[in-house]
Amino acid sequence: MVVFSFIFYGWWDWRFLFLIIFSGLVDYAAALQMAKKISQKRFWLLASLLANIGSLAIFKYSGFLATSIDSIALWFGLEWEIYSRLPAFSLIVPVGISFYTFQSMSYTIDVYKGKLIPTKNIWHFFAYLSMFPQLVAGPIIRAKDMLQQLAKEQFVTPVEVWLGLRLMVYGFFQKMVIADNLAPIVNQSFWNNNTQPSCIYWWMVMLAFSFQIYFDFAGYSSIARGLAKLMGYRFKSNFNHPYHAISLRDFWSRWHISLSTWFRDYVYIPLGGTRISKWKGYRNMWITMLISGLWHGPALNFVIWGAVHATCLSVERLTKWPKYLHQFSLGRLIAFLIVMLQVVVAWVFFRATSFEQATTIIGSLFSTNLEGTNLIVEHYFNTLVFLGLAIGVESWYYLKRNNKTIRLATKNVTYDSISMAVLITACVYFRGPASEFIYFQF
Amino acid sequence: METYQQRILLSLGWTIVLLAIGGWYLPEAPSSSMQSDLFWSNKVEPHETFDVVFIGDSRIYRGISPTVITQELSEIDSFSVFNYGFSSAGFDTTFMEAGAALLNPKSKNRIIVLGITASSLADENLVNAHHWQEKNRHPVEIWQRKQINYYLSFFDPTSPLVIRNTYREEQSGYYQNYQLNGWIASDKIPRDEWKAYWHIKNTYPTVTFSSAVRENLIKKVAEWEAKGIQVFGFRPPAAAHFEAVETKCYPEKALKTQFEAVGGTWIEIPKRKAYVTYDGNHLEEASAKRLSRVVGKAIKNDLTKKPLPSLLSNRLDFETKPVAGWKSFQAELLTKEASIEGETAYIVKPKSYSCTYMSSLDSFLNQNLYIRTSCWMKTAKQEESAKALLVFSIQDANETILWKGENLMTQSLNPSEWNQLRLAANYTHNLVGCTLKAYVWNKGDKTIVIDAFQIEVLQDSKK
Numbered sequence: 001m002v003v004f005s006f007i008f009y010g011w012w013d014w015r016f017l018f019l020i021i022f023s024g025l026v027d028y029a030a031a032l033q034m035a036k037k038i039s040q041k042r043f044w045l046l047a048s049l050l051a052n053i054g055s056l057a058i059f060k061y062s063g064f065l066a067t068s069i070d071s072i073a074l075w076f077g078l079e080w081e082i083y084s085r086l087p088a089f090s091l092i093v094p095v096g097i098s099f100y101t102f103q104s105m106s107y108t109i110d111v112y113k114g115k116l117i118p119t120k121n122i123w124h125f126f127a128y129l130s131m132f133p134q135l136v137a138g139p140i141i142r143a144k145d146m147l148q149q150l151a152k153e154q155f156v157t158p159v160e161v162w163l164g165l166r167l168m169v170y171g172f173f174q175k176m177v178i179a180d181n182l183a184p185i186v187n188q189s190f191w192n193n194n195t196q197p198s199c200i201y202w203w204m205v206m207l208a209f210s211f212q213i214y215f216d217f218a219g220y221s222s223i224a225r226g227l228a229k230l231m232g233y234r235f236k237s238n239f240n241h242p243y244h245a246i247s248l249r250d251f252w253s254r255w256h257i258s259l260s261t262w263f264r265d266y267v268y269i270p271l272g273g274t275r276i277s278k279w280k281g282y283r284n285m286w287i288t289m290l291i292s293g294l295w296h297g298p299a300l301n302f303v304i305w306g307a308v309h310a311t312c313l314s315v316e317r318l319t320k321w322p323k324y325l326h327q328f329s330l331g332r333l334i335a336f337l338i339v340m341l342q343v344v345v346a347w348v349f350f351r352a353t354s355f356e357q358a359t360t361i362i363g364s365l366f367s368t369n370l371e372g373t374n375l376i377v378e379h380y381f382n383t384l385v386f387l388g389l390a391i392g393v394e395s396w397y398y399l400k401r402n403n404k405t406i407r408l409a410t411k412n413v414t415y416d417s418i419s420m421a422v423l424i425t426a427c428v429y430f431r432g433p434a435s436e437f438i439y440f441q442f
Numbered sequence: 443m444e445t446y447q448q449r450i451l452l453s454l455g456w457t458i459v460l461l462a463i464g465g466w467y468l469p470e471a472p473s474s475s476m477q478s479d480l481f482w483s484n485k486v487e488p489h490e491t492f493d494v495v496f497i498g499d500s501r502i503y504r505g506i507s508p509t510v511i512t513q514e515l516s517e518i519d520s521f522s523v524f525n526y527g528f529s530s531a532g533f534d535t536t537f538m539e540a541g542a543a544l545l546n547p548k549s550k551n552r553i554i555v556l557g558i559t560a561s562s563l564a565d566e567n568l569v570n571a572h573h574w575q576e577k578n579r580h581p582v583e584i585w586q587r588k589q590i591n592y593y594l595s596f597f598d599p600t601s602p603l604v605i606r607n608t609y610r611e612e613q614s615g616y617y618q619n620y621q622l623n624g625w626i627a628s629d630k631i632p633r634d635e636w637k638a639y640w641h642i643k644n645t646y647p648t649v650t651f652s653s654a655v656r657e658n659l660i661k662k663v664a665e666w667e668a669k670g671i672q673v674f675g676f677r678p679p680a681a682a683h684f685e686a687v688e689t690k691c692y693p694e695k696a697l698k699t700q701f702e703a704v705g706g707t708w709i710e711i712p713k714r715k716a717y718v719t720y721d722g723n724h725l726e727e728a729s730a731k732r733l734s735r736v737v738g739k740a741i742k743n744d745l746t747k748k749p750l751p752s753l754l755s756n757r758l759d760f761e762t763k764p765v766a767g768w769k770s771f772q773a774e775l776l777t778k779e780a781s782i783e784g785e786t787a788y789i790v791k792p793k794s795y796s797c798t799y800m801s802s803l804d805s806f807l808n809q810n811l812y813i814r815t816s817c818w819m820k821t822a823k824q825e826e827s828a829k830a831l832l833v834f835s836i837q838d839a840n841e842t843i844l845w846k847g848e849n850l851m852t853q854s855l856n857p858s859e860w861n862q863l864r865l866a867a868n869y870t871h872n873l874v875g876c877t878l879k880a881y882v883w884n885k886g887d888k889t890i891v892i893d894a895f896q897i898e899v900l901q902d903s904k905k
Contacts, residue, residue: 011580158446165450181601385602417449421456429464431599433475 001231002123005130009096016094019055020130026051027104028125031111031118041112048108052101059094062086064298098295099140102262104129107143109266116144124150131233133224139238139258146233154232164229166420171222173423178393179216180432181386182208190351200373202364206344208383209351211390214242217256241397246335247322248312248342259295263288282317286310296350301358305349312342386432465596469608473618474598476591481620483587485526486576488622492524493549494741496624497541498557499567501678503527504724506557507734508623514738518745519551525624527557528576532567533659540577542666551745554666555674555737556659560692561642563659565650619727627727630720635681638723642687651691653856660700660855667705674741675701676709679733681722685714696861699853703816703862709740750900753806756799758895760788764797771797780891782818782860787893789822790830796882799897803836803876812902814866815880815895819850822889824858827851829886832863834897838875847883850890860893868902 010017030048034041057065066083073080107128110116119125128146156164189205221238228235238258245251252260268288274281286307293306316322321338325331345362352358377384400406409415494515496506508523515521526541533556545552561567579587607614619627663673677694679685698708717729725733758764761784764771781787790796803811813834821828831847846867854861880897884890 158450162446162449165453381606382601382603413445413449413452417452418456420449420453421460424453424457425460425464428461428597429468429599430601431475 001127001132002130005127005132008132009130013094019059019094019097020100023051023055023101023104024126024129027108027129028118028122031108032120034108034111035118045108045112049105052105056097056101059097061298099134100129102259103140103143106140106262106266110143116147119143119147119151121151131228133227134235139221139224139235140262141235141258145236149233156230156232160229160232164226166416167222167226167229169226169420169423169427171219171224171226172427173219174215174222175219176427176431178386178390179212179219181382181430182212182215182390183432185380185383186212186351190353190357197364197367197369198372198376199364199367199369200376202361203344204376204380204383204387206347206361206365208387210243210344210347211387213347213350214239215390241394243340243343243394244336244398245339246326246332248309248316248339250322251339251343252309252313259292263292267291282314285313285317289313300355301349301352304355304358305346308342308346308349312346461597468600469604471598471600471604472615474595474620476595476598477620478618479587480591481622481626482576483579483584484622485528485624486573486579487584487588488524488544490522491546491549492522492544493546493551494521494523494553494555495541495544496523496525496527496555496557497531497533497538498527498678499531499559499562500527500529501559501561501680501724502557503529503624504626504628505678505730505733506555506737507621507625507627507731509621509625510731510734511738511741514735515742515745518742521551521553522546523623527624528570529572530567531562531570531573532564533558533562533655533662534568534570535658535662537570537573538659538662540573542671545671552671553674553741554671555676555741556663557678558659558675558697559678559680560646560651560688563651563655563692565652565655568655625730627730628720628724629726633718633720633726635719635722636683637721638719639681639684639687642684642723646687646691649691653859656693656697656700656855657859660704663701663706664704672744673701673706674709674737674744675706676711676737676740679711679714679717679725681719682715684719684722693852693855696853696855699848699864700855700861702864707744709737711736750812750902752898753809753811753901754801754897754899756801756897758797758799759784760786760893760895767799767801769798769800770795777891780820780822780860782893784893787818787891788895790882790884790890790892792884792887792889794884796884796892796895798879798881799895801878803872803878803899804874806872806899806901807874809872810902811869811872812866812900813869813878813898814864814900815897816862816864817882817895818860818862818893819854819882820860820891821850821857822891825888826857827886828857828884828888828890830882830884830888830890832865832880833883834865834867834878834880836869836876836878838873838877843876844869862894870902 006017009020027048030044033044037044063083063086066086070080070083107116107118107125111118119128124147127150128141128143131141131146134141185205186209189202218239221235225235225237236258238256240254240257242251242254245254268284271284271287272280273284289306289310290303291306293302293304293309296302296305322335325335325338345365348361348365349358352361400410410419494508494511496502496508496511498506503525504527506525506527508525511523512521515523524544526544528537531537538556542554545554604615606612614631617627617629617631621627663675666673675698677692680688701708711733717733718726719729720726756765756767758768760776760781763773775789775791776786777789778786788796813836815832815834817832819830819832828850830850832850833845833847835842835846836844844867846865848863848865850857850861850863853863878897878899880895882890882892882895
């Protein structure tokens with residue numbers, strides 16, 4: 001497993017294998033030392049955090065930090081030009097660095113807190129750290145879940161083979177058929193943002209991006225989970241139909257679950273969560289959301305995205321509006337629409353290439369300009385079909401969950417095998433233009 | 443447990459049936475993604491080298507058919523031609539060198555043709571994202587695309603739009619016929635000649651077109667010419683309204699002059715409005731073939747042209763005292779602070795004239811003449827503008843018969859760097875008593891420096 005994972009990672013750029021090995025060795029040794037010498041626990045935790053956060057700072061944030069310092073220095077008339085003196089290697093972001101460093105850090109933190117007994121088997125540790133299905137884009141797995149599985153010999157039953165294959169095929173369908181077919185309109189619109197003033201057009205684009213990023217990332221997670229299942233391992237679900245959420249808190253319990261729970265367990269709760277005081281609870285939530293934004297990349301737009309979510313979460317906590325709306329069925333629908341509105345508008349900041357572009361797009365979204373709306377069906381037929389398919393897939397899940405008859409009808413062999421064949425055929429004949437998984441860049 | 447094995451086998455069976463039905467009955471998309479993958483991977487790693495390589499952006503890979511160029515040049519020899527165009531390509535050194543590396547080193551005529559658009563001179567396009575994306579693909583992926591894709595066209599994807607159009611018997615869609623010589627014969631139905639216009643209208647005011655990019659391009663042309671590679675350049679046509687916006691960022695006259703100054707040949711594309719685009723920017727297939735014929739003919743004419751006989755030639759390099767014909771030469775204006783060749787150049791102060799070349803044309807009575815002059819010029823300091831003209835005139839005792847002038851600003855890529863100014867004109871039926879004069883006129887308030895001043899009178903064969 002370790003050898004194949006390293007070959008898989010080295011295929012992209014073998015030089016960065018040294019980074020993952022270094023990071024892993026530090027954490028493996030630190031955890032063992034923590035267990036051996038209780039008095040030095042804090043020192044070894046700091047060493048582990050320094051190694052992980054240090055490599056993130058060098059490889060992911062050094063360019064951003066250098067340009068920020070240069071700009072501030074220039075304000076005072078100082079031409080430091082730190083950015084131009086940075087070594088070239090520090091400007092390349094190693095694939096998956098944000099995922100495996102977080103995974104590695106959670107291991108040492110858990111050992112420090114006494115929640116986990118460190119493994120002495122270095123192969124098990126590196127298998128946990130670098131397991132290839134989830135190495136480059138998650139889900140971020142926890143050592144306590146994985147090391148136990150690695151310690152036992154895994155047998156794969158026909159049920160697991162079937163479930164693993166089904167997860168993988170569904171993941172490929174999500175990525176290749178839905179996300180990749182929604183990508184062209186999104187890329188074209190964000191590249192060429194000023195040419196379309198119609199608010200309907202921009203709602204279409206933003207819905208397309210909302211579903212693109214969801215199906216792209218959820219697709220990867222499904223493939224990773226399916227692949228792990230075929231090898232006899234179980235990863236926790238990373239997405240739980242986030243666009244079914246009826247409050248923003250609900251949304252965050254369904255979206256990128258492995259990262260949200262990581263931030264909850266290792267940032268929000270250690271800061272005090274809501275236990276200390278109401279206002280400190282808000283402060284902690286804001287810090288968590290801003291760091292979560294920054295985790296996606298060293299850019300202002302991600303921080304603003306985090307801030308928009310923090311603002312909406314603050315309003316939600318303060319007014320408790322979901323509680324009132326959830327009391328009647330129409331209210332739940334209104335709550336769903338409010339959450340979608342917040343999430344879709346926040347995605348503008350996530351996807352925009354500049355703050356100006358984001359404000360222009362938000363201006364268009366809330367304008368009353370309907371110019372060219374009559375041509376949307378004619379010009380963007382493909383986009384609308386795949387947007388419809390995305391909504392249809394999520395609605396089908398909703399129907400299945402809430403309707404026992406449908407649930408039972410879809411559990412037979414014929415339905416299962418035909419639906420699998422349809423998904424594979426769709427992946428072949430309706431695949432969109434190939435593009436990388438969006439979360440590879442994080 | 444058996445039911446799960448049954449599910450896997452049944453799924454496999456159903457998949458084979460559905461794939462077969464899909465492959466036979468689903469309508470083909472107007473552009474094949476399998477062919478597209480094969481095309482781009484072949485472009486970065488073709489199996490052979492070529493006599494002629496076109497380098498440029500999407501206007502080149504959609505606008506130039508190597509097959510047509512080969513046909514046009516077939517009267518001279520058998521030329522192998524390749525189109526090395528990439529989306530949003532910018533003329534940076536590595537991209538140009540990658541294109542030049544495809545030239546056959548043993549070829550008798552090694553030719554590079556640069557299709558220069560404003561976009562290809564924009565600073566932001568120097569990253570050449572598309573070019574590097576294709577170039578940096580994993581070798582295994584490139585192999586798979588080149589060797590396997592051909593056999594997988596049965597599984598070419600389609601789209602809901604294609605199905606709808608087939609059902610409605612409509613022709614609409616983006617037609618792209620990928621050819622392994624680097625050309626994509628393209629068309630989009632319905633056409634929208636304003637599509638690209640809105641993009642450049644909104645984005646070009648914020649795009650940087652720095653003179654360094656253009657200077658680097660010219661240096662590369664000079665380097666290739668020095669290595670014996672013939673370099674041609676041209677501006678691919680687009681829709682008139684698109685070109686009107688592009689022209690504001692495109693110093694065509696200066697580019698052409700500097701291109702020719704270092705030995706390149708600039709191809710003028712006549713009747714630019716006659717070409718049809720499908721989006722305002724890219725030519726549809728028939729227009730692309732027409733443009734290819736025009737460019738092919740221009741290359742053929744250049745390769746077969748005979749030089750005009752020279753009647754008079756004079757060159758002032760400011761290294762030695764001027765030979766006969768030069769008036770008002772002031773030795774104190776020589777400077778060693780800057781020169782394009784040798785050690786000295788000549789200062790032309792503000793609001794004054796340089797030394798002047800004067801010659802009687804009586805020796806060439808009743809002949810048709812082609813007069814051309816050139817001079818290297820720059821501002822003495824890092825100035826952003828200057829009002830200086832290279833001038834020649836023909837006068838008889840009573841009046842000026844012909845007067846021609848070219849401004850430093852319209853023929854320079856950067857006035858504070860050396861630029862060669864060029865000026866040429868036909869003078870038909872020379873009569874007795876005419877004098878030719880050539881000089882530099884500094885009308886502005888910035889000092890300029892000139893070097894390598896040359897004048898030639900050729901016998902024009904045209905009647």
